[in-house]
Amino acid sequence: MSTKNELQYLQMLRTVLEEGHYKNDRTQTGTYSLFGYQLRFDLQDSFPLLTTKKVPLGLIKTELLWFLRGDSNIRYLLEHKNHIWDEWAFERFVNSSDYQGPDMQDFGHRHLVDPDFNQEYQSQKKQFCERILADVAFAQKYGELGNVYGKQWRHWRRADGQEIDQIAQLVQQIKTTPDSRRLILTAWNPAEVAQMALPPCHTLCQFYVREGHLSCQLYQRSADMFLGVPFNIASYALLTHLLAKVTGLEVGEFVHTFGDAHIYQNHRTQVEEQLSRTPTAGPQLILDPALTSLEDLRPQDIQIQDYHPQGAIKAPVAV
Ligand SMILES: Nc1nc(=O)c2c([nH]1)NC[C@@H]1CN(c3ccc(C(=O)N[C@@H](CCC(=O)O)C(=O)O)cc3)CN21
Numbered sequence: 023m024s025t026k027n028e029l030q031y032l033q034m035l036r037t038v039l040e041e042g043h044y045k046n047d048r049t050q051t052g053t054y055s056l057f058g059y060q061l062r063f064d065l066q067d068s069f070p071l072l073t074t075k076k077v078p079l080g081l082i083k084t085e086l087l088w089f090l091r092g093d094s095n096i097r098y099l100l101e102h103k104n105h106i107w108d109e110w111a112f113e114r115f116v117n118s119s120d121y122q123g124p125d126m127q128d129f130g131h132r133h134l135v136d137p138d139f140n141q142e143y144q145s146q147k148k149q150f151c152e153r154i155l156a157d158v159a160f161a162q163k164y165g166e167l168g169n170v171y172g173k174q175w176r177h178w179r180r181a182d183g184q185e186i187d188q189i190a191q192l193v194q195q196i197k198t199t200p201d202s203r204r205l206i207l208t209a210w211n212p213a214e215v216a217q218m219a220l221p222p223c224h225t226l227c228q229f230y231v232r233e234g235h236l237s238c239q240l241y242q243r244s245a246d247m248f249l250g251v252p253f254n255i256a257s258y259a260l261l262t263h264l265l266a267k268v269t270g271l272e273v274g275e276f277v278h279t280f281g282d283a284h285i286y287q288n289h290r291t292q293v294e295e296q297l298s299r300t301p302t303a304g305p306q307l308i309l310d311p312a313l314t315s316l317e318d319l320r321p322q323d324i325q326i327q328d329y330h331p332q333g334a335i336k337a338p339v340a341v
């Protein structure tokens with residue numbers, strides 16, 4: 023990320039920390055929160071991956087590829103050693119009658135405060151992930167997060183039973199009617215939100231073409247500033263690059279619009295540590311020149327060059 027792009031994120035992080043209102047939340051963790059904010063990233067500059075902490079691009083790639091496959095089962099993620107969605111699938115399993123192990127009620131909170139429980143929890147979650155990989159029928163039942171992003175992007179169900187492939191339509195529209203003001207991709211399906219393990223946080227985005235450059239604006243209804251947002255920025259920047267590549271355009275800007283932007287109360291020290299660091303020049307994204315379609319995209323088709331981040335900063339994820 024150019025230091026200019028990254029400084030905007032850091033400035034927002036500081037503003038939410040200093041001016042955010044204390045607010046309880048669904049996870050009972052407690053947050054500092056602000057409502058309504060906007061960042062603009064120049065994608066011509068460098069790829070917006072933070073340098074003030076190490077952000078694992080591999081996980082971002084496999085998550086985006088998972089969306090683009092139309093998949094909403096964590097099995098694909100586990101096959102790629104990506105564990106960022108484990109807790110939400112595990113939660114469904116431990117709340118089902120098929121779960122016979124030790125009590126996992128309220129694990130999201132308890133594993134943080136009770137070391138003995140944490141050990142049991144880690145072991146149960148590990149067994150769960152192993153079973154998802156080993157047992158197809160089990161994976162079909164408990165790896166599924168409900169109709170989250172991938173399903174809505176590629177298999178939006180119409181009332182008549184037919185499906186809408188929003189990604190294929192978007193690629194077609196960008197190619198044929200680039201001036202359109204209707205280049206929308208939405209994951210927020212009111213009819214299905216209740217069945218999802220987690221209602222989509224990056225709810226809707228719009229694309230915009232001007233003078234051969236493709237821009238993207240995302241509306242994120244709920245934003246975990248420390249853990250989720252660095253992923254979300256890189257993921258939508260990558261999606262914009264991929265769409266530009268297959269439609270023969272250059273990249274323009276990524277505009278990130280926020281609803282509830284929050285820092286979890288238990289991320290405070292980590293945020294202060296990050297804010298004490300100075301950003302450096304960001305990396306470049308290299309896409310396989312032979313790439314012409316978003317189908318059969320592989321992780322190795324996407325590479326970054328010159329990424330020299332400072333050390334990772336660990337923080338617990340609120341479930
Ligand atoms: N509270 C919360 N915040 C989120 O950002 C979030 C959710 N929930 N639920 C669904 C997804 C899952 N996402 C996640 C989950 C975990 C990490 C995380 O722990 N990232 C670590 C690296 C993890 C690793 O290396 O395995 C990081 O340092 O960025 C990031 C995004 C984003 N989303």
Ligand SMILES: O=c1ccn([C@H]2C[C@H](O)[C@@H](COP(=O)(O)O)O2)c(=O)[nH]1
Nearest residue numbers: 048221223224244245246250251254
């Ligand atoms: O891509 C994502 C996914 C999730 N988040 C964060 C935002 C919130 O902290 C939680 C979701 O909780 P809700 O109660 O459903 O808002 O996950 C994110 O930042 N980015």
